[in-house]
Amino acid sequence: MLKQIYGRLLAEYGAQGWWPVTKKEKPEYSGGPKTEKQQLEVIFGAILTQNTSWKNAEKAIIELNRRRLIDIDRMLEIHADKLALAIKSSGYFNQKAKKLKNVAALLKKHPLKELEKLEIKKLRLLLLSVEGIGPETADSIILYALRKPVFVVDTYTKRIFSRVGLIDKKRDYDDVQRFFHSKLKKDEKLFNEYHALIVEHAKRYCRKEPLCKNCIVNSFCKAAK
């Protein structure tokens, strides 16, 4: 069922080509971040987009680029108040400024080269130890920056698949993630594309007020009628 829904979404929306922002080619899956700077951009972006529209987060990422702040040392040097000003468009800018500096500190202590060698479980725990990185942000970083196979769960994932009837809305993050891990092959590319498609589908049809009538997967869905 999960695989069928994936196929349907992919056929309809096409590959989403998520991350990073400043890539040259667009839509097809570009293979993900190639340079360390691109990885950094994904990591910072994962924080900036927390509970925020991608449009607003993207503006902040562009601003970070413009100010040469996609850089661990410069991120550590800049004063939090000044940083907050730069990322204003992403909302929660005071909190996020601290969060960005927190990740930068982690990356200073544990460079990407080192993190890449860790097994996923340890990597995840390390990321979760940072203030401002919760489960979804940690997994987004693991999947989209380090390109290791973890399934990212967000409010959209819960919304769509609880409506479909495959999961209970009240199950917690790790529980929902285990469900997807148990049903799908642990394939980085699949997880990458699936999560992006889920986001796209939630925006187009599976909104808070769902548009079931024209939904492209309503034949799979329990809530649709």
Add this chain to the structure above:
DNA sequence: GCCCAGGAGCCCG
């Protein structure tokens, strides 16, 4: 004006 967006932390019972 209201609602929502690719969450996380903290507090409270």
Add this chain to the structure above:
DNA sequence: CGGGCTCATGGG
């Protein structure tokens, strides 16, 4: 452990 609150901008 679950529920409610705070953080904040910009677009519909």
